[in-house]
Amino acid sequence: MSAQTVVIIGAGEAGGQAAISLRQNGFAGRVIVVGDEAYIPYERPPLSKAFLAGEADLERMYMRGPDFYPQNHIELRLRTTVSGIDRAAKNVTLSNGEALAYDKLVVATGGRVRKLTCPGATLPGVYYLRSIDDVLEYRDKLVAGANLAIIGGGYIGLEVAAVAIKRGCHVSVIEALPRVLNRVVAPEMSDFYTDVHRQAGVNILTSTAVTAIEGHSKLERVLCNNGRAIEADLAIVGIGILPNVEIAKSAGLICDNGVVVNEFALTADPDVYAIGDCSNHPNGLLGGRLRLESVPNALGQGKAAALHILGKPEPYSEVPWFWSDQYDLKLQMTGLSEPGDTVVIRGSVPERKFSACYLRGGVFVACNAVNMAKDFLQSKKLIASKIKPDPMKLADATIALKDLAA
Numbered sequence: 001m002s003a004q005t006v007v008i009i010g011a012g013e014a015g016g017q018a019a020i021s022l023r024q025n026g027f028a029g030r031v032i033v034v035g036d037e038a039y040i041p042y043e044r045p046p047l048s049k050a051f052l053a054g055e056a057d058l059e060r061m062y063m064r065g066p067d068f069y070p071q072n073h074i075e076l077r078l079r080t081t082v083s084g085i086d087r088a089a090k091n092v093t094l095s096n097g098e099a100l101a102y103d104k105l106v107v108a109t110g111g112r113v114r115k116l117t118c119p120g121a122t123l124p125g126v127y128y129l130r131s132i133d134d135v136l137e138y139r140d141k142l143v144a145g146a147n148l149a150i151i152g153g154g155y156i157g158l159e160v161a162a163v164a165i166k167r168g169c170h171v172s173v174i175e176a177l178p179r180v181l182n183r184v185v186a187p188e189m190s191d192f193y194t195d196v197h198r199q200a201g202v203n204i205l206t207s208t209a210v211t212a213i214e215g216h217s218k219l220e221r222v223l224c225n226n227g228r229a230i231e232a233d234l235a236i237v238g239i240g241i242l243p244n245v246e247i248a249k250s251a252g253l254i255c256d257n258g259v260v261v262n263e264f265a266l267t268a269d270p271d272v273y274a275i276g277d278c279s280n281h282p283n284g285l286l287g288g289r290l291r292l293e294s295v296p297n298a299l300g301q302g303k304a305a306a307l308h309i310l311g312k313p314e315p316y317s318e319v320p321w322f323w324s325d326q327y328d329l330k331l332q333m334t335g336l337s338e339p340g341d342t343v344v345i346r347g348s349v350p351e352r353k354f355s356a357c358y359l360r361g362g363v364f365v366a367c368n369a370v371n372m373a374k375d376f377l378q379s380k381k382l383i384a385s386k387i388k389p390d391p392m393k394l395a396d397a398t399i400a401l402k403d404l405a406a
């Protein structure tokens with residue numbers, strides 16, 4: 001391996017994993033990770049779950065303890081932004097004006113929250129959820145009796161709702177589309193999660209778009225297009241993210257819903273990689289290109305980039321998977337469903353132990369398993385091998401998914 005200095009932009013899970021994998025696989029050169037947050041690489045999933053609930057401390061969020069980095073000669077430049085990439089000179093410019101030379105560069109800049117743009121959107125009391133600092137701003141305000149408006153009924157919004165209702169808040173979830181989790185699951189799953197939240201006391205409002213935030217010096221109410229006004233002490237907005245591609249784009253790298261890379265996380269520049277939420281990669285198993293926002297993808301691409309830098313290329317190709325924890329429900333998802341897929345339910349919805357299996361042209365393409373860990377594990381293989389199960393057998397939860405492959 002000839003590279004001497006690898007610079008990684010972004011100290012999130014993808015960037016952290018790339019650094020860890022370089023060392024684990026014997027990279028002997030310099031590894032420098034530049035991150036604009038104040039924290040060593042940490043896991044974001046607990047932000048809307050245990051960390052928000054106050055049940056996990058900072059140490060539990062870290063990918064590796066603080067000692068790991070000096071012990072492994074990984075140089076962390078935290079609270080530092082990379083403002084530009086010069087591919088001809090092979091260096092990056094830092095916010096303090098310093099230039100850092102690289103032999104190989106890994107862009108792991110992740111995503112930033114999509115902001116509300118309606119009138120009043122910048123009033124104090126309107127919050128977002130992407131980082132530890134975000135959560136620390138409002139976690140203590142989620143107290144019994146507080147009125148919380150959650151804008152956006154995606155995973156993050158629903159996870160926040162589950163935490164906040166447990167803490168005694170009055171919670172409303174405002175979703176513009178006709179159902180929660182609209183983008184990612186079948187109507188059957190949306191209905192199930194809507195019922196679960198309503199039973200817990202969450203006020204779920206669908207087909208309801210926010211038109212304005214009102215208040216004198218701070219948020220007091222959220223106004224909606226159907227004339228409703230939701231009184232709120234605070235609002236947490238979860239309406240998606242935008243990939244951070246600007247510095248890559250300015251450096252002339254091809255970007256199309258993420259920095260375009262191949263199966264080794266390599267861009268068209270043989271010395272520049274892009275990984276995690278900011279990258280758009282081909283998926284041989286599913287066919288086509290994807291930009292995924294998930295931990296397994298961040299870790300998988302981080303490893304792939306490191307191995308390629310080390311001259312031990314292993315293509316990153318995995319059935320996408322993701323999870324969400326709400327109440328006592330562990331939702332684990334494999335594959336990617338689309339509107340129009342046939343949905344087969346197996347297990348028991350009332351007992352909160354079931355899976356929604358998705359067939360496209362008869363082929364098993366995705367599974368959403370609720371408290372059904374075995375289905376989750378076994379579905380990955382089935383999706384990868386593109387089997388066409390008998391729908392009657394698929395609906396029978398006494399038959400293990402793996403036995404449908406025969």
Ligand SMILES: Cc1cc2nc3c(=O)[nH]c(=O)nc-3n(C[C@H](O)[C@H](O)[C@H](O)COP(=O)(O)OP(=O)(O)OC[C@H]3O[C@@H](n4cnc5c(N)ncnc54)[C@H](O)[C@@H]3O)c2cc1C
Nearest residue numbers: 010012013014036044045082109110111276277293294295
């Ligand atoms: C609340 C929440 C809950 C989630 N729950 C789940 C879950 O249950 N399961 C799951 O699979 N996924 C979950 N995700 C998604 C998952 O956390 C992300 O897919 C993953 O963190 C992506 O990692 P990343 O390193 O690509 O990007 P990020 O985590 O966004 O890290 C990128 C880092 O780079 C920094 N950066 C950006 N530009 C620059 C620059 N120019 N200079 C220096 N630094 C820069 C950013 O500030 C950030 O720190 C969740 C995400 C959130 C926010």
